Structures are given as C-alpha cells and as structure tokens.
Amino acid sequence: MTAPAIRVQGITKAFKDLQVLRGVDFEVERGSIFALLGSNGAGKTTLVRILSTLLKAGGGSATVHGSDVATAPNDVREAISLTGQFAAVDEILTGRENLTLVAKLRHLKDPGSVADDLLARFSLTDAGGRRAGTYSGGMRRRLDIAMSLIGDPPVIFLDEPTTGLDPQARIEVWQTVQQLADSGTTVLLTTQYLDEAEQLADRIAILHEGTIIQNGTLAELKRLLPQAKVEYVEKxxxxxxxxxxxxxxxxxxxxxxxxxxxxxxxx
Incomplete structure (x- = not known):
C-alpha cells in the first residue's frame, strides 16, 4: 500500500504552562483534501507550523512525504509549500513579477515561462501586468496560492486560506483548492468554517482543546447524530x-x- 502523504502520531506542544496540542494523531492520503476543523485557539496553526518545520514539537512524531519533520527538515521543506492566513504577495510588483521572483529564488529555468503558465492556470493572465495591490481579495489569494505551487510541491498546507474574504472570493479559492487535488496535490486545509470543510474535504478531523475528537468522511461524521424527525414544517x-x-x-x-x-x- 502507498504510504500516506502525512502521518501524525502523538504530537504534543506546550508554550510554558499552556498545553496547546495534547497528542494529535491522523493520516492524510496522497492526492486528497484533508480538512482540520476547529475554533480559534484549537491548535490548528501550531500543528501546521510543526508539520512545515517552522516549530518543533514537544513530543510525538510526524512525517510529510516520507520524511520526518524533526530529523529531515530540509527534505520536508523541498516537498511542501505553505500558504498562511494572509496573502504574502508584494503589492508593488505585478502579478507576473511576483511569480517570476519566486521562480528565480527557487532557481528554476525560464522563470518567465513558469510565471506565464501559472497565470494561465489560475485565470490571472489578463491581470498579470497589473500591480498586485490592485487585485481583489480573491485574485490576491489565487496569486498567493500560485506562488506556493512554483516548483510543483506534492504537499501544500493552506492555513485558513479564506479568512477575511467575501463570498465570491471564497468560492474562487475553493475552486482553486479542488483543482489542486484533482491534479494530484495533497492538500491539508485548516479552517473554522463548517461549510468550507463540507464543500472541499475528502476527510475531516475536528481538533478541540488540543486533540482530535473525531476523524472521518462527511458521511461518517453525519452518522454520529441520529436523523431528526420533522412532524411540522413552518414555511x-x-x-x-x-x-x-x-x-x-x-x-x-x-x-x-x-x-x-x-x-x-x-x-
């Protein structure tokens, strides 16, 4: 059997006396969308920072794309991309210049061609010559995700990617995330929006007070509650x-x- 793209076993993390993660366990299949659902302060961002090697765990172990985050962080970084809660684009540069810059930093051949391909893929070709500061929220977020995909990382972390976006921009990001999974990219998505997890995820894990309290498909989670019997419906x-x-x-x-x-x- 193919090893999971992400495997988390007993991860813990504390900041002084505050225990944020209390033994987190889950696996993410390759090419799937895995939603980590939880309220503010549940530990979602802390866990993503550990998996992306930005933070060391207090205990437990985790592997990403077959590499241990603690003992082989460089291998993990080569296999992942991280998009945070706020778009990390240079608003002075054009969309194309943002992409070209990242392609050059990754030492890719023909960065201009890489930028043009991504602009086309994310429906930003017409806006490619405009400063990113003139983009709408959805366009800016799509550009941010496009920048994250330079180098074709097999695993991408999206930490609350639709925070602060209007409904139309959220839909644009949802479509982008679905396209990533359809192309074979593994997506770990953190969110506090129930409809976002329901719309996108192949599997959903609910993180509460530092532990995973449920993990399953949407259908499996719905079966945890009995169906309601409605005898009278008021129009x-x-x-x-x-x-x-x-x-x-x-x-x-x-x-x-x-x-x-x-x-x-x-x-």
Missing amino acids: QPTLEEVFLALVGPSAGASTGSATGTNKEASK
Missing part, C-alpha cells in the same frame, strides 16, 4: 416576499419580478 418567507412586504406590492413591477415578467411573456 419560511422568501426574500422576495420580505422585500414586497417592506416596500409595498407596487415595487414588484418596478423591479421586474420574475413572476410578472413570465406572465407578460406568456400573453
């Missing part, structure tokens, strides 16, 4: 009904409601 008003109740029925004609338009079309 909730639609947004259109609320709008008309507030501003009056005459507004329906001025806003071109779908019902009115359809009736006219049928005459």
Whole structure:
C-alpha cells in the first residue's frame, strides 16, 4: 500500500504552562483534501507550523512525504509549500513579477515561462501586468496560492486560506483548492468554517482543546447524530416576499419580478 502523504502520531506542544496540542494523531492520503476543523485557539496553526518545520514539537512524531519533520527538515521543506492566513504577495510588483521572483529564488529555468503558465492556470493572465495591490481579495489569494505551487510541491498546507474574504472570493479559492487535488496535490486545509470543510474535504478531523475528537468522511461524521424527525414544517418567507412586504406590492413591477415578467411573456 502507498504510504500516506502525512502521518501524525502523538504530537504534543506546550508554550510554558499552556498545553496547546495534547497528542494529535491522523493520516492524510496522497492526492486528497484533508480538512482540520476547529475554533480559534484549537491548535490548528501550531500543528501546521510543526508539520512545515517552522516549530518543533514537544513530543510525538510526524512525517510529510516520507520524511520526518524533526530529523529531515530540509527534505520536508523541498516537498511542501505553505500558504498562511494572509496573502504574502508584494503589492508593488505585478502579478507576473511576483511569480517570476519566486521562480528565480527557487532557481528554476525560464522563470518567465513558469510565471506565464501559472497565470494561465489560475485565470490571472489578463491581470498579470497589473500591480498586485490592485487585485481583489480573491485574485490576491489565487496569486498567493500560485506562488506556493512554483516548483510543483506534492504537499501544500493552506492555513485558513479564506479568512477575511467575501463570498465570491471564497468560492474562487475553493475552486482553486479542488483543482489542486484533482491534479494530484495533497492538500491539508485548516479552517473554522463548517461549510468550507463540507464543500472541499475528502476527510475531516475536528481538533478541540488540543486533540482530535473525531476523524472521518462527511458521511461518517453525519452518522454520529441520529436523523431528526420533522412532524411540522413552518414555511419560511422568501426574500422576495420580505422585500414586497417592506416596500409595498407596487415595487414588484418596478423591479421586474420574475413572476410578472413570465406572465407578460406568456400573453
């Protein structure tokens, strides 16, 4: 059997008297999206920093892409990329210049071509010549993830990648993450948004007070609770009904409601 892309066994971490991680265990299959779900302060970022070799664990062990994070940190760094909670782009440089700079730092051949390929892959070609500071939140985050993928790392860590983004930008990032997994990249995603984990993850682990309290697929987690029996359902008003109740029925004609338009079309 293929070894997991990430294996975490008994990881602990304390900051003085504060015990943040209390023995974390899980595995992530290659080419899958694994969501680490937890509230603020649950230890998600601390764990990601340990797995990306930025922080030493207090106890336990972890391997990423077959390399031990404690004894072979350089091998781990060659196999991963980390995208933090806030986009790490240079807003003075253009999108293409940001990508070219990272490609040069990674000593890749033809960095300009690498940049152009990634701009096309992330639908940023038309914006490639603009300063990153003019990008929307979703575009800036997509550029940030594109920069993380230079060098084709097999494992990528996304630490709360949609924090502070509007709904449209969140959807753009979700599509990008799904594309990564479809191309064979292993994604470990930390989030505090339930819908994000539900939308993206192949498996979900719930981190609470420093330990994993549940780990499974969405279907497996849903089976933990009995199905609710609904005997009476009260119909909730639609947004259109609320709008008309507030501003009056005459507004329906001025806003071109779908019902009115359809009736006219049928005459």
